[in-house]
Amino acid sequence: MKFDLSNSNSYKDRSKKVIPHLTGTFSRSASHFVEGVYPVYVESAIGSHFTDVDGNEFLDYLMGLGPITLGYNYPSVNEAILTQLKKGILFSLPHPVEVELAELICKTIPNAEMAKFEKSGSNAVTGAVRAARYLTKRDKIAYCGSGGVWHDWQAVMVSRDGGVPKFNRELLHIFDYNDIEGLEQIFSNNKDEIAAIVMEPTIYEKPENDFLVKVRKLADENNSLLILDEIITGFRFDIGGGQNYFNVKADLVCFGKGMGNGLPITAITGPNEFMKSFDDLWVSSTNNSETLSLAGTIATINEMKNKNTIQHCWNLGTKLFNGWNKIADDNNLDARMFGYPVRMTLTCNNSKNIPSESLKALILQEMVKNKIFISPSVIFLSYSHSLYDIENTLEVWSQVASQLNDISESDYLQHLDGKLPTTVWSMKIQPTKKKF
Numbered sequence: 001m002k003f004d005l006s007n008s009n010s011y012k013d014r015s016k017k018v019i020p021h022l023t024g025t026f027s028r029s030a031s032h033f034v035e036g037v038y039p040v041y042v043e044s045a046i047g048s049h050f051t052d053v054d055g056n057e058f059l060d061y062l063m064g065l066g067p068i069t070l071g072y073n074y075p076s077v078n079e080a081i082l083t084q085l086k087k088g089i090l091f092s093l094p095h096p097v098e099v100e101l102a103e104l105i106c107k108t109i110p111n112a113e114m115a116k117f118e119k120s121g122s123n124a125v126t127g128a129v130r131a132a133r134y135l136t137k138r139d140k141i142a143y144c145g146s147g148g149v150w151h152d153w154q155a156v157m158v159s160r161d162g163g164v165p166k167f168n169r170e171l172l173h174i175f176d177y178n179d180i181e182g183l184e185q186i187f188s189n190n191k192d193e194i195a196a197i198v199m200e201p202t203i204y205e206k207p208e209n210d211f212l213v214k215v216r217k218l219a220d221e222n223n224s225l226l227i228l229d230e231i232i233t234g235f236r237f238d239i240g241g242g243q244n245y246f247n248v249k250a251d252l253v254c255f256g257k258g259m260g261n262g263l264p265i266t267a268i269t270g271p272n273e274f275m276k277s278f279d280d281l282w283v284s285s286t287n288n289s290e291t292l293s294l295a296g297t298i299a300t301i302n303e304m305k306n307k308n309t310i311q312h313c314w315n316l317g318t319k320l321f322n323g324w325n326k327i328a329d330d331n332n333l334d335a336r337m338f339g340y341p342v343r344m345t346l347t348c349n350n351s352k353n354i355p356s357e358s359l360k361a362l363i364l365q366e367m368v369k370n371k372i373f374i375s376p377s378v379i380f381l382s383y384s385h386s387l388y389d390i391e392n393t394l395e396v397w398s399q400v401a402s403q404l405n406d407i408s409e410s411d412y413l414q415h416l417d418g419k420l421p422t423t424v425w426s427m428k429i430q431p432t433k434k435k436f
Contacts (some may be wrong), residue, residue: 001369007053008040023079025426026160028067033376034365036418045072047384050373058373059389063380066232069258069313069385070303074167077261078301081292097294104301105267109234109253110243114275117269121231121256124266126151128252128285132196132225134277140171142186144199145229147425152338157429174431177205180214181434187222189432196225196251201233201242203340212248219251225274231256231266236313236380238343241302254375261300262289266291308385310342316390317341317381323394331401335363337379344379350409358412359404361420366400367393 014031015022022029030040039052051057102115118124133139146156154169155161175182197219219226233242234255243250251274256266304358318341325336334349367374372393
């Protein structure tokens with residue numbers, strides 16, 4: 001099915017003249033998708049669907065890169081924003097809504113006695129890192145994650161590291177998820193120098209052999225802090241975050257994305273003994289106390305609690321996850337969902353078990369032609385996704401998978417109507433491994 005993209009393409013041509021990389025977020029840019037086939041600009045969205053600038057409506061499985069946990073244009077969140085808007089957006093003094101949200105988060109998140117609000121996940125995690133360095137009087141960081149922080153201390157590890165001072169490379173040490181020996185080696189190589197272990201509780205892999213318990217133990221044994229980056233797992237895996245889901249205690253935990261259902265807000269949380277360090281640190285910004293996001297986040301968290309929205313996403317995500325993989329198996333396609341029902345990714349391999357970007361691109365192309373919008377990187381659901389959405393997706397996938405059976409893997413590229421998606425970044429610093 002072909003659909004009109006003339007307005008999208010027009011905006012794309014205009015943006016090339018005035019915006020680097022077309023937009024402020026690499027992962028939203030046209031080159032990240034099957035360019036020439038995917039829509040490029042959105043006009044509006046409601047529930048689990050968005051409409052592009054050409055009037056085409058799509059079922060969305062990216063949900064704003066993850067922040068849309070309840071759904072687009074969600075009524076109770078909109079109402080909270082509008083109510084606060086009548087009072088004002090930003091003031092010369094704090095507004096009570098900041099206290100109210102902090103209290104709600106402390107009641108919701110394990111081990112949270114205080115909360116400090118920021119505007120981006122990068123700022124929140126960097127703020128926590130700064131606190132750890134201040135508290136421990138150390139500079140080095142052990143890191144494991146998907147690369148979602150883009151300040152100097154972390155951006156030095158990736159390919160887009162231009163402008164980052166080179167000394168940062170000596171301060172950042174990478175370890176792989178589930179590789180406790182690699183983390184042990186980092187501590188052995190940098191005795192009494194590691195300020196904090198910074199990691200996501202999970203990306204797509206499940207923790208094995210008490211991995212997270214052992215990470216906690218290593219932090220304690222080396223007088224280092226454990227900082228959990230829950231920008232994605234928080235308010236998506238569990239109302240109490242990955243700490244609650246995986247039963248692990250962190251010293252500082254950072255939240256973002258889903259906590260505000262699309263509003264620009266993040267939070268650093270933790271016990272008083274660590275959070276009080278921010279009394280002495282210049283981690284501050286004019287717009288951190290902007291009230292529309294604070295009010296909307298209260299509404300989001302309350303809706304999650306009152307309607308058990310996260311379990312809804314687990315239930316539907318499980319149906320999508322298992323149904324997709326069964327259809328792939330039935331059609332002898334190595335194109336499977338991997339990860340968790342609330343955070344999954346599509347992995348595609350050829351007959352030699354080598355990752356096939358051409359197969360993935362062809363699948364994504366054929367899905368989006370049927371108005372199913374799937375990202376090459378990650379797949380999210382929201383509370384607004386329905387059973388019908390899932391069943392429709394699986395029906396389309398069944399048709400696409402059947403069609404792919406008639407195409408040789410050497411011909412995948414010939415059937416691609418657009419460009420292969422480009423990689424946003426790649427790792428430059430290799431993970432530390434145990435020395436034998």
